[in-house]
Amino acid sequence: MKIKIVVLLLCMSVLACKNDNHENASETKSETEIGFDSxxxxxxxxxxxxxxxxxxxxxxxxxxxxxxxxxEVLNLLGEPTRTDKNYMFYEVNRDKIEFFTLRAKTLVLRFSPEDMVEAVLIHG
Structure with missing residues (x-):
């Protein structure tokens, strides 16, 4: 009996998970993305x-x-959300409930010792 309850709860939790795929498969890239504008x-x-x-x-x-x-980065992108040693972080978006962050996406720029961008990363 306990196994049936565990299996039932597991199935319910899997079905309750949100699917991040676009609901409309015909949605094109141009409808959701725009070119970069400073x-x-x-x-x-x-x-x-x-x-x-x-x-x-x-x-x-x-x-x-x-x-x-x-x-040049500061001129193009503005002030970063935060900095840390040789990194600049630009918040892209954040999903929150009240004060709790559920998911965040951040553009991370890593700088060389010569203060030039050597890596562009996306976190989240």
Whole structure:
């Protein structure tokens, strides 16, 4: 009997998990993504950055950041959400419930000793 209850609870929890795939398979890339725009990247509405998620792929794939100096990055992207030694972190989006963060996506830039972008990473 206990095994049946455990199996039932396991099945219910699996079915309750959210599927991150797009519900509409015909949705095209152009409907969800936009080209990188420095002014839109810097736009902040309250605690959110409404355009960053849509521009992230274009920004990373264009390789605009690789080799830039810190001052050039600051001019292009604005002030980072946080910094740590040779890293700059730009919050892209954050899913929250009340005060708890469920999921966050961050653009991470790693700088060389010469203060040039040597790696562009996406965390989350």
């Amino acid at each position: 002014a839109k990247w810097k736009t902040r509405q309250g605690q959110e950055f409404p355009y960053r998620a849509q521009m992230l792929d274009d920004l990373v794939q264009s390789k605009k950041l690789k080799g830039l100096k810190k001052s």
